[in-house]
C-alpha cells in the first residue's frame with residue numbers, strides 16, 4: 001500500500017544565506033528530483049533577491065498542494081528589515097527563528113507531515129538570545145523531548161553517522177561523554193533506523209574516542225571506562241552493536257558495509273566522513289522526535305549567497321527523506 005505524497009513545511013533559514021536559493025532551485029527541479037509537495041516558510045524578499053520564479057503567497061497552508069504545480073507556495077514571515085545575500089543581520093536571525101517556529105508548529109499540529117529546516121547561522125541566533133546549541137535541540141524542546149533523548153543523524157547514500165556530543169568546544173567533550181549518554185544516543189539511533197527506515201534489525205558500529213580506540217588503555221581510558229559499558233548495555237537489550245572501533249578504520253568501503261549507522265563520540269568524528277563522502281546530498285535528520293525533521297547537511301554558505309552557485313541537491317535529498325520517512329511512519333506507526 002502507498003499513500004499520497006505528504007505536504008512538508010520547509011523553512012528558508014537565514015534570509016542572507018543560501019537557504020532561499022536552494023529551496024527555490026529544489027522547487028524548479030521538483031519533477032526531475034522527484035520531490036513531494038512542500039510549502040516554504042520564510043522571508044519573501046530573501047527569495048526575490050535570488051530568484052525570479054513564481055511564488056504563490058498563501059494565507060492558508062491547506063492551499064499549498066494545489067498551488068505547488070504553479071509556483072513555490074510560501075507562508076510569508078517577513079524580516080523586519082531587508083538583508084542582502086551574504087550579509088546576515090539581527091533582523092534576519094529573528095526571521096529565521098520565527099520561520100523555524102512556524103514550520104515546526106505546522107508539523108506538530110499535523111498540518112504538515114514533516115519539517116525540513118533551512119540553514120541558520122548559529123552565532124547569529126546566539127546573538128539574539130537563542131539558548132539551544134542548534135535547531136535539533138530547539139525542535140526537540142518544542143516537541144517536549146529532552147535533548148538527551150534525540151539524536152542528530154547525518155545520512156548519505158552509503159553512510160549514516162550519529163555524533164554523541166554535538167555543538168560544544170572539543171575540550172569539553174571528554175567530561176560530557178558518559179555511558180548513559182552513549183547508551184541513550186545508541187538506543188535512539190537503533191529505534192530511529194527501525195521507525196523511519198524500516199530496518200528491522202539495525203546494526204550499530206560504535207567508534208572509540210582515542211587514537212586506535214585507546215590501544216588497550218595505553219592511549220586513553222574512555223573506551224574501557226565509558227564506551228564499552230554502554231555497548232554492553234545495548235547488547236544486553238538484544239541490539240546488534242559492535243565496537244569500540246578505531247575511528248580511522250571504520251569509514252572505508254568494506255567497513256561501511258558492516259553497519260547501518262556509526263555512533264561517533266564528537267561532532268567532527270561523525271561529520272567529516274559524511275561530508276567527505278556525501279556533501280552534495282547529505283541530510284541531517286533528528287531521531288527520537290514525534291515528528292519528522294530533516295535538514296540539508298550544509299550551512300548558510302554566506303560566502304556564495306546571491307551568486308547562483310548554491311547546489312540544491314542536499315536540500316532536495318532532505319525533502320525526499322522527510323517525505324519517505326513520513327510515509328513510512330504513516331504506514332507502519
Ligand SMILES: NC(=O)C1=CN([C@@H]2O[C@H](COP(=O)(O)OP(=O)(O)OC[C@H]3O[C@@H](n4cnc5c(N)ncnc54)[C@H](O)[C@@H]3O)[C@@H](O)[C@H]2O)C=CC1
Nearest residue numbers: 118119120121122123295297298299300301304309310311
Ligand atoms: N543545518 C544548519 O542549520 C547548519 C548551519 N550551519 C551554520 O552555517 C554557518 C556557516 O557554516 P560553515 O561551516 O561555513 O559551513 P557551510 O556549509 O555553510 O559552508 C562550507 C563551504 O561549503 C560551501 N557550500 C555549502 N553549501 C553549499 C551548497 N549547497 N552548494 C555549494 N556550496 C556550498 C560554502 O560555500 C563553503 O565554502 C555557521 O554559522 C553554522 O552554524 C552549518 C551547518 C548546518
Ligand SMILES: NCC(=O)COP(=O)(O)O
Nearest residue numbers: 133134135136137284295
Ligand atoms: N553541523 C550540523 C549542524 O550544525 C546542524 O545542527 P542543527 O542546527 O540541525 O542542530
